[in-house]
Amino acid sequence: MRLSPVLRRQHIDFMFKKHWLVQGKRIPIETGAEEKLKKKGIKVEDALEFIKEKPVKHERIQIVGPYERPLPLDENHPEYKEIPCYTLKHTNVLLEGLSQAQVLTKTIVADGTLPPKIEELAQLPAPAAIHENVKKAILSANVFDCEQKKLPKIKDPNRPAYNFPRILGITDRRRNQILTNKLLQLVEKSSDSDVTQSKYVVNDVESNITFNKEGDLIQFQELSHILVTSNKPVKHSVENDIPFVEIPDLFPVKHTVTLPPEHFYKEDSSYPFQPSVSVCHPHTTWLHYNATEVSNVYETPVTPHQILGRSLTHAFTIASAYAKQLYGEDTKDLPEPVYINCIQTDAQNYHFGVLELNTLDVDGTEGTKNVWYCKNNLKLYDSSRYFSGMPVLENYNNKVYGYINAFYNS
Amino acid sequence: MHLIKVHRTFSKIKGTVTRPYSHAAALEQNEYTSSPHYPPILDMSIRARKFRERGTLHRKIQQINTVEAKQIALNMPRYYGWKCVMLHENIIPYNAMPLVQCYTRTHFMPIEKLPEAYSELNELADVVVPEIKSQIEDAIAIESAGIQRNYTITPGMSEAAQKEDALAKSIVKQINRIITNNLTDKVAHILSTQVDYDPRHEAFWFVGGVDIPRKVIKWRQQYNWLKGRLFENIDRPVQYLGSPFLAVRSRLPLKPLVPHSEAENPDFKVQKFSYAPITVGYREHYRHGANMPGFWPGDYDEFGLLSVHGRGHILARKQSYGPEDNLGALHCQAMKSSFGWLLAQANYQGFTTYNDITYPLVTQTVITNGQLWSLYAYQLNTIVMHNEQMHLNPKHNICFGTTPLKLYETIENGKVKGLNEDLLKMLVQFYLNAPEEREHEMKPYLGKEMKVVADIEDDNKREWLESTFKHLASNRPRHNLLPETYLWEQIYKIEHNTRFFEAKRRPFECGINPFKRRLDEHLPPYIPKALRAFPKSKKKFEKTYYPKV
Known part of the structure; x- marks a missing residue:
């Protein structure tokens, strides 16, 4: 017979484990020493003390570092407010x-x-040389x-679970x-x-606005990737007999859904240009859609409808930041409408918009x-990339440049 | 009974079986010539043989057809990359001028006014400056005080330097916009130029004629055949890395500032700097050499006109360096960045550090912090300075440069005071300087049909070369760490032979230098059986297309 099964019966690890369990639950034994000492009038002190x-x-x-440390985000922070502010950032x-x-901006x-x-x-047709240069720009950005x-x-x-090799290349931020x-x-x-x-x-440049809507404090923080300003406000003559999409009823969703409430914020709005600057009137704002940076709060992929919503909130932010600087923070209806052009792009799709801000x-x-x-959804090209080692630009659409040009010259 | 029973024919064996009859050897008709032709008499010393070997390598690289393959060829000898002297654009140690001048082979000429070649642009510049003056004043005032901006400060560089660079960048963008918009109607070349923001400029070359490191001498001493060649030259690979705020480039190159023949003028001779670069403060790093002028090969606009750089790094320098050395640092930055950018452009024309350019290239460089502007004009005459060429090559590059000049005095109440029109004029002249078609061949060392890999017809070869070139350029770390001799091995195995009983398996015990591994010394990617060609392909590994040099 082999010895090991017999020897293994006395498993030392098992014994140790049990020993620890027993020792951990040990109850101090009453020795009667305390009573005896008390009788003799000696004070008993707790040893643990x-x-x-x-x-x-x-x-x-105070550590002097290479840069100033940010203040801790607590109630003593100078920007801390009791009332939460529903904040929409450009990300x-x-x-x-x-x-x-539509509901948020009426x-x-x-x-x-x-x-x-x-x-x-x-x-208006653009010369062929311009289109050649547009193609060069597309290839330069993508390839x-x-x-x-x-x-x-x-x-x-x-x-x-499959891990693909990580590809290095041009990021969407740089491409845009x-x-x-x-x-x-x-x-x-x-x-x-x-x-x-x-x-x-x-x-x-950044623009922020804070406003009240039905008792909720809401803030939009937007970044214009390019902001074209002009020396006089942009004006558009508009038609009123167009079929408008009225403001929808979002029920059962509340209009502040997916706007995270923040307690650290500034109450005033800010427009990047000082009013003393002669060319401070916003003309066209360019908004980039960088797929790696913009996301839903709940991690679901961003839908095309949501991307279109970005354009409106972005244009509204810049227009109303400008209007608030011009007419004061508490203005309700504007004496004359503020117009702003907005172009949103992910380098391939272009969404053009003009906002008439009346109130x-x-x-x-x-x-x-x-x-x-x-x-919305004008495609500048179908695809532009390295395809099997060759630079490719497929189906360039020359109409988009016309709109960009028109927005600049309007 | 059959010993071997097979139902097939042995076609291969048929090929090997020789036919039993023989030919009479055909007599060479021209075996005899009237005068004897002797093979050339060659110097068979090791030095001469090595020299000839290098020559063949350079010729082989010259004969490669495409730009990308040439870049891979430069990297062929080193699997782990070259141990490069890193010339960062923004890192300039104390008294770096002699090293930078020698490594870029540049003669520096301080100037007050732009060189002669710009004089013909005077009249037009005089017209343009009054037109744009007020706009530029407004732009500077707006950028300095009229706009609220939030800078994101990244650790690694001082805050003051980053803020200065950010402000300078926005001013540079405005001035570039104003000048180009004004000049588009006046000169033809501006419309089609491309402006890159923050492009990636890299350049790689070899510098010879530097002192031999002690380590190399020690290594040479242990071999008999190297006894006479202890102090023979070695090359130092150099890598430049930089990123200007803005670079303007066009399809055609700029006109030369001085004739190409002037390059051999002995007045332009540069002092040799043979000390190790670490003595100045330049460190070394294992990298694959990469040449990149801000775009991949195949782009239409291949020649640089102007690049604008920041000077925030001057703020990070020590006070004790003094203003004179700070001025030298700006010149160093200009020479490094101009040479680096032009060398990368020359590489895209098919020249390499081994094959010299056949015509001069020119660029214009500006270094600024928004208020102080220094202007440089650089002419690249030669890019060959490897090994003995450091002494033999008579050509030198030329850099004209000004001291930092103030564009304006102060900004008071949102108004710019004392705009320097002369400086503005020089800046406009840089933009006015029109590129021109050259009359000689631009790409003599590239193929007639195939100049970049995109022109190659073989799909596999094209894809392989493209991805390998990009992989080398990215300098991604390899999947295994670099080979290394651990410190305990250095002490207990190399310096003191205390572990003589152990099996000798480490590279240094077998007399192997693990860094001397060629780029193609690896197993090619394995083809899984399911993906092999039908039917029954025995090809286990994918084909590689490393250039044969």
Whole structure:
């Protein structure tokens, strides 16, 4: 017979485990010493009081680092407020997309129509040299730029655990940056010098607005990737006999859904340009849709309807930040409407919109309303990439450039 | 009974079986010539043989057809990358000027006014400056005080430097916009130029004529055949990395500032700098060499006109370096970035660090913080300085540069005071300087039909070359760490032989230098059986297309 089964019967690990369990639950045995000592009049002290060291409170040391540390986000923070503010940032989207944006901004939508002047200008043919340069810009943004950064992980829904090699390439942020800036440069180069001299172009400027809607405090924080301003406010002559999409009823959803409540915020609105600047009037704002940066609060993929909603809230933010700077924070109905053009793009699809801002009072659905004219989903090209080692640009659509040009020159 | 029973024919064996009859050897008709032709008499010393070997390598690289394949060929000798001297655009140690001048082979000429070649642009610039003056004043005032911006500060660089660079970048964008918009109607070349924001500029080259490291001498001493070649030259690979705020490029190159023959002028000779670069403060790093002028090969606009760089790094320099060295640092930055960008452009024309350019290339460089502007004009005459060429090559590059000039004095109450029109004029002249078609061949060392890999017809080869080129350019770390001699091995195995009883398996015990591994010394990707060609392909590994150099 082999010895090991016998020997293993006395498993030492098992014994140790049991021993720890028993020892952990040990009850102190009454020895009667305490009573005896008490009888003799000797005071009994708890031993633990002498063993435990009292914790020494150290003062917080101010560490001088390479940069100033941010303040802790607690009630002593200078921006802390009791009342939460529902905040929409440019990296977030609304759950109900355009419909929710309509409710929040009290806007009716003219879908598929732009002001007649823009439509007229958009039909003007551009010279072939310009289109050649647009194609160069598209290729430069999608193919020829040297950026090599990690692109999002590739996932195959059929085999979700499979790890594909990580591809390095041009990120969507860089692609949008290159393409929109080059397109705008081209438009400016081909425009008259009077027009370009009256305009001003800035990159990456922030506008914030805070407003009340039916008792809720709401804030929009938007970033214009390109903001074209001009020396006089942009004006559009508009038609009123268009079929408008009225403000929908979102029930059972409340209009603040997917706007996270924040306790740290500034109450006032901000428009990036000082009023003393001569070219402070917003003209056209360009909004990038970077798929890696913009997401839903609940991690579901962003839908096309939600992307369209972004355009409206973005244009509304910049227009009303400007209007608030011009007419004061508490203005309700504006003496004359503020217009702003908005172009949203993910480098391939272009969404054009013009906002007519009539009122800053967004309570309810009655009374003066804002109007949003839009023409969405225009494709600049079908695909542009390295296809089996060759740079490719498929189906360039020359109409989009016409609209961009018309927006700039309107 | 049959010993072997098979139902097939042995076609291969048929091929190997020789036929039993033989030919009479055909007599060479031209075996005899009237005068004897002797093979050339060659110097058979090791030095000369190595020299000839290098020459063949350079010729082989020259004969490669496509730009990408040439770049891979430059990297062929090193699997783990070259140990490159890293010349970052923004890292300039104290007294770096002699090193930078020697490594870029640049003669620096301080100037007050732009060189002669710009004089013909004077008149037009005089017209343009009054037109844009007020706009530029407004733009500077708006950018400095009229716009509210939130800068995101990243750790790694000082806050002051980052803020200065951010402001400078926005001012540069405005000035570029104003000047290009104004000039589009006046000069033809502006419309089709491309403006890149924050492009990636990289350049790779070899520098010879530097002191031999002690390590190399020690290594050479242990071999008999290297006894006479202890102090023989070695190359130092150099890698430039930079990113300007803005770069303007066009299809045609700029006109030369001075004739190409002037490049051999002995006045432009540059002092040798043979000390190790670490003595100045430049460190070394294992990298694959990459040449990148801000775009991949195949882009239409291949020649640079102008690049604008920031000077925030000057703020991060130590106070004790003093203003004189700060000025030198700006010149260094200009020479590095101009040479780096032009070298990368030259590489896309088919030249490499081994095959010299056949015509000069020119670029214009501006370094600014919004208020102080220094302007440089650079002419690239030669890119060959490897090994003995450091001494033999008579050509040098030329850099003209100004001291930092103030574009304006102050900004008071939102108004710019004292705009420097002369400086603005020089800046406009940079934009006015029109590129021109050259009369000679631009790409003599590239194929006639095939200039970039996109022109290759073989699908597999094209895809393979493209992805390999990009992979090398990305400098992604390899899946295994770099080979290394651990410190305990250095002490207990190399310096003191305390573990003589152990099996000798580590590379240094077998006399192997693991860094001397060629790029193609690896198993090619395996083809799983299910994916092999039908029927019954025995090909286990995918084909690789490394250039044969």
